[in-house]
Amino acid sequence: MAKVRGAIVVDVERCKGCELCIGSCPTDVxxxxxxxxxxxxxxxxxxxxxxxxxxxxxxxxxPDTVITVYRIKVVx
Amino acid sequence: MAEIKLEDIIKxxxxxxxxxxxxxxxxxxxxxxxxxxVVHRLILEAIEELGIESETIGVAPxxxxxxxYEFMNIDIAQAPHGRAPALATGIKRVYPEKFVFTYQGxxxxxxxxxxxxxxxxxxxxxxxxxxxxNGIYGMTGGQMAPTTLPGMASSTSxxxxxxxxxxxxxxxxxxxxxxxxxxxxxxxxxxxxxLVRKAKKAILKAFENQKENKGLSFIxxxxxxxxxxxxxxxxxxxxxxxxxxxxxKLGTLKDE
Numbered sequence: 001m002a003k004v005r006g007a008i009v010v011d012v013e014r015c016k017g018c019e020l021c022i023g024s025c026p027t028d029v030x031x032x033x034x035x036x037x038x039x040x041x042x043x044x045x046x047x048x049x050x051x052x053x054x055x056x057x058x059x060x061x062x063p064d065t066v067i068t069v070y071r072i073k074v075v076x
Numbered sequence: 077m078a079e080i081k082l083e084d085i086i087k088x089x090x091x092x093x094x095x096x097x098x099x100x101x102x103x104x105x106x107x108x109x110x111x112x113x114v115v116h117r118l119i120l121e122a123i124e125e126l127g128i129e130s131e132t133i134g135v136a137p138x139x140x141x142x143x144x145y146e147f148m149n150i151d152i153a154q155a156p157h158g159r160a161p162a163l164a165t166g167i168k169r170v171y172p173e174k175f176v177f178t179y180q181g182x183x184x185x186x187x188x189x190x191x192x193x194x195x196x197x198x199x200x201x202x203x204x205x206x207x208x209x210n211g212i213y214g215m216t217g218g219q220m221a222p223t224t225l226p227g228m229a230s231s232t233s234x235x236x237x238x239x240x241x242x243x244x245x246x247x248x249x250x251x252x253x254x255x256x257x258x259x260x261x262x263x264x265x266x267x268x269x270x271l272v273r274k275a276k277k278a279i280l281k282a283f284e285n286q287k288e289n290k291g292l293s294f295i296x297x298x299x300x301x302x303x304x305x306x307x308x309x310x311x312x313x314x315x316x317x318x319x320x321x322x323x324x325k326l327g328t329l330k331d332e
Contacts, residue, residue, distance in 0.1 A: 006092075007085040018109030018302075018309040024269050041108065049082055056093045057269040063113030064104050069093040070085050 003074045006054020010044050011066040017041035021058035021067065027051040030058060096120045098129055098149045105143055109309020111299030112141055114266040115208055115275075119179070120148060122279045126287075132175040133167050135160040137184035140215045141208070144179055158189025161196035164203045175286050177204040182223040183213045186248045190222075193248065197292055200257030204282040204293045207248065210301035211320060218304030222246040225323055230304070245323060249296040253329040259291035261330040265298045265321065267313040278328075298324050 008029075015037060021044050022030045031047035044067070046052060054071030098120040106112045123132050129150055136144040138157035145152035155163040160178035168176040185193050185207045193205070212230055213219040220230040220237060223245050227236040237245075253261040260282060264275035275297060282293035298320050302312035 005080055005085055007082050009086060014103055016108035020109055020267075020309055020313070023310055054085075054092055059093045060269040060272045061114065061267070063106065063108075063110055065095040065099065065113065065117050067093075068091070068095070070087065070090040071092045072080075072085050072090050074080060 003076065004053050004071060005050075005074050006052040006069060006071045007049060008046060008052065008054075008058060008070070009068045011068075012037050012043045013039070014064055014066040015041060015043035016064055017043060018063065019044075020061045020063070024057040024061045026055060026057065027053060096124050098124050100147055100149050102146050104147055106140060107301075107303045109300065109302050109312065110140070111210070111266045111297065112208060114272060115179075115206065115297055115299070116141075116144065116147060118266070118272065118276045118279050119177070119206065120150075122276060122283055123150060123175075125280065126283055128175050128283065131173070132177070133171070135164045135167070135176070135178040137178070137180040137189075139181035139184050139213075141179055141181060142215075158184050158187070159192055160184065160189065161192045161201070161203070161205060164205075165196055165199070165201045168201055168203050172202070175204075175283055176202075177206060177282070179206050180208070181214070182207070182209045182211065182221050182248075183215075186222045186246050187213075190246075190248075194252065194255070197252040197294060198255045198257045200259070200291045202286055202289055202291055204279075204286060205295070206279070206282075207294065207296045208299050209248075209296050209324065210299045210304065211245075212301050212304040214301040214304045218301070218306070223248075225319060228319070247324070249294065249324075249329060252294050257292055258294055258330060259332050260285055260293040260295075260328075262294075262328040263296040263298065263324060263326050265316070265326055267300065267316055271326075296324070298326070 059067035300312040
């Protein structure tokens with residue numbers, strides 16, 4: 001069965017740490033980093049990257065468009 | 077099944093979403109979690125999809141989004157407070173083949189610019205008006221706006237808006253939907269992925285209406301102002317769902 005795997009890249013220095021992406025993720029992939037970026041904001045990162053399906057929800061709600069999304073189809 | 081590494085997924089050929097090229101390199105000046113950024117992106121994505129970036133002229137308001145010209149890599153004029161629909165009227169009449177839109181907040185469109193808005197809508201100018209309603213004067217420090225909800229606290233109504241002395245919130249979208257000049261009037265929100273996708277469809281339609289000379293499209297977007305409301309971004313979106321959407325009901329009010 002074909003499965004979908006996704007991945008996101010967060011523009012760490014542009015992230016303002018609003019956490020809206022975390023609530024929008026249906027597979028609970030994202031968390032806020034303990035570290036902060038140059039502006040002092042905690043930034044989003046993939047805590048469970050293997051659960052990401054590349055659904056683009058996080059990038060859709062991100063007010064600063066800091067998320068880039070990639071997706072592939074995996075055939076078992 | 078072989079282990080798939082992130083490097084195998086993050087390749088240019090697997091790209092499904094990236095920031096539109098119509099954004100400039102400047103970071104947005106809005107507070108964390110502000111809906112303005114999403115609406116900026118939706119407008120720019122719609123312009124990019126229609127391929128009209130060189131034929132579009134935007135009109136920026138006074139308010140938080142006064143610096144829209146810094147972020148949008150298209151032609152933008154910046155109007156005096158509230159006068160964006162009047163300026164857009166002038167631009168559209170001089171360049172009828174261009175796509176002209178205004179981007180206004182509730183302080184600009186529903187307070188100081190009420191007359192310009194209503195008359196532009198009533199004349200049925202062939203422009204698109206995008207109205208971002210967060211129920212407060214965000215830029216100046218969260219004062220009460222005409223759109224502030226009954227009972228909603230702001231810095232100038234600390235005990236909540238009392239309708240007996242301060243009047244009722246102004247529903248601009250319902251008001252302009254009654255005017256014969258408007259063609260497409262809708263209210264949307266951008267705090268969940270599904271609503272963002274719906275709002276984008278409406279914004280695309282607003283530009284397409286201009287292409288077909290169909291008349292004025294008015295789209296209100298109910299948004300948050302977490303700084304003005306003194307909440308976290310996530311909390312403010314919850315509050316918006318529970319309170320704002322009760323009064324400002326989403327949907328298409330007019331589509332002729």
